[in-house]
Amino acid sequence: MSRFQETDSILSWGRVVRASHMAARPAWRDELPGLLTEATSDGRSVLALGLGRSYGETGLNPGGAVIDMTGLDRIIAFDPESRILRAEAGLSLGAILEVIVPHGLFLPVTPGTRFVTLGGAVANDVHGKNHHAHGTLGRWVRGLGLLRSDGTRHLLGPDDTTGLFAATIGGLGLTGLIEWVEIELIQIASAMIDAETVPFEGLDGFFELASESSEAFDYTVSWIDCLASGPSLGRGLFSRGRHSPAGPLRAAMGAPGPSMPIDLPGFVLNAASIRAFNALYLWNGRRRSGTSRMPYTPFFYPLDAIGNWNRMYGRRGMYQYQSVVPLAVAADATRAMLQAIAEAGQGSFLAVLKTFGDKASPGLMSFPQPGTTLALDFPNRGDETLRLLARLDSIVAEAGGRLYPAKDGRIPPALFRSGYPDWERFAAHVDPHVSSLFWRRMGA
Numbered sequence: 001m002s003r004f005q006e007t008d009s010i011l012s013w014g015r016v017v018r019a020s021h022m023a024a025r026p027a028w029r030d031e032l033p034g035l036l037t038e039a040t041s042d043g044r045s046v047l048a049l050g051l052g053r054s055y056g057e058t059g060l061n062p063g064g065a066v067i068d069m070t071g072l073d074r075i076i077a078f079d080p081e082s083r084i085l086r087a088e089a090g091l092s093l094g095a096i097l098e099v100i101v102p103h104g105l106f107l108p109v110t111p112g113t114r115f116v117t118l119g120g121a122v123a124n125d126v127h128g129k130n131h132h133a134h135g136t137l138g139r140w141v142r143g144l145g146l147l148r149s150d151g152t153r154h155l156l157g158p159d160d161t162t163g164l165f166a167a168t169i170g171g172l173g174l175t176g177l178i179e180w181v182e183i184e185l186i187q188i189a190s191a192m193i194d195a196e197t198v199p200f201e202g203l204d205g206f207f208e209l210a211s212e213s214s215e216a217f218d219y220t221v222s223w224i225d226c227l228a229s230g231p232s233l234g235r236g237l238f239s240r241g242r243h244s245p246a247g248p249l250r251a252a253m254g255a256p257g258p259s260m261p262i263d264l265p266g267f268v269l270n271a272a273s274i275r276a277f278n279a280l281y282l283w284n285g286r287r288r289s290g291t292s293r294m295p296y297t298p299f300f301y302p303l304d305a306i307g308n309w310n311r312m313y314g315r316r317g318m319y320q321y322q323s324v325v326p327l328a329v330a331a332d333a334t335r336a337m338l339q340a341i342a343e344a345g346q347g348s349f350l351a352v353l354k355t356f357g358d359k360a361s362p363g364l365m366s367f368p369q370p371g372t373t374l375a376l377d378f379p380n381r382g383d384e385t386l387r388l389l390a391r392l393d394s395i396v397a398e399a400g401g402r403l404y405p406a407k408d409g410r411i412p413p414a415l416f417r418s419g420y421p422d423w424e425r426f427a428a429h430v431d432p433h434v435s436s437l438f439w440r441r442m443g444a
Contacts, residue, residue, distance in 0.1 A: 056409030089119025
């Protein structure tokens with residue numbers, strides 16, 4: 001009897017792509033070789049699945065099989081003295097924090113949600129608000145176990161000379177199944193964050209704040225009112241912070257807060273409602289600007305406060321668009337993108353602008369590069385939205401930038417290849433029986 005069952009419940013986080021999958025969920029690592037053999041015995045491809053927070057196609061494999069890794073969620077070894085933790089790939093970052101924070105330790109890098117598996121975080125080489133200081137998570141991986149579809153197990157680390165470690169860091173899960181990961185943690189004195197919010201009136205203000213904050217603050221990020229135009233173009237709120245020297249070592253526990261119960265009707269999200277939300281958010285941010293001390297969850301994971309917040313975009317879902325452009329052209333390219341968005345009237349609640357530093361990742365396919373990254377959510381309005389995204393593509397391509405595959409559901413293959421010049425070196429390490437909708441659409 002097959003352990004793979006057909007299911008329609010697997011969606012991208014953006015919820016644009018909907019397709020049936022054959023899925024299995026092992027409880028123990030020793031089940032993985034047999035599942036790989038079964039999944040690929042009739043020529044199908046297979047892909048590891050985490051908590052489903054990839055926005056587009058990278059976590060989907062319709063027509064093939066997926067192995068849900070979330071049952072493999074155990075800590076294998078943890079030494080607070082050496083700050084080294086080894087855990088199964090399906091353990092979430094939030095669960096890791098529950099264990100390590102009371103010991104005065106923290107993740108060296110964390111994305112904007114704690115509901116991401118450790119394996120998924122490595123497969124996408126996630127970055128956070130501290131990229132300028134710590135780079136990507138891949139820089140903190142001290143080892144990992146990789147199972148290939150031919151049954152071979154590989155113990156990989158930064159000293160690997162075969163290229164398989166570099167291909168697996170940020171490799172979108174295409175080099176095999178990541179079974180476990182060993183990471184180095186950082187030390188903290190408390191679970192609190194000393195944070196500061198600084199309003200700015202335009203893009204010049206953002207770049208001035210980013211420059212003056214990079215040395216003095218561990219974490220920086222800004223929210224942009226992406227519908228503002230004219231002299232107000234690029235106005236927003238700059239957030240910066242560092243781990244507090246005082247306070248309890250208490251971890252946030254459990255699931256997200258109240259969950260979005262239904263898909264909102266599509267008419268709720270329109271230019272007027274988004275403009276009103278942005279104006280209110282900016283007003284409130286200005287009113288509450290200044291310094292504060294807060295727990296780490298609202299600082300790092302504000303969207304985790306609402307479970308299934310992606311349902312806010314309705315049944316048609318949404319596209320997230322995250323780009324990075326080189327610093328030398330960042331001001332002009334970012335201004336051009338914001339102008340295009342304002343002219344299209346297709347703004348976003350979530351528009352995040354940040355500067356990446358120059359700490360290189362060990363991964364061949366890591367998204368961050370020195371420069372400025374802009375991330376936005378757009379409600380899916382069909383061709384109207386796709387035309388705007390194509391306009392943004394042309395600006396990014398002309399600037400010599402790239403898009404983030406984990407956040408996107410429609411990167412043109414030409415833009416992918418120009419943005420990731422090492423993709424052919426990477427392709428040589430892709431497991432021949434592992435694939436995804438994204439990888440097939442790239443024509444690789």
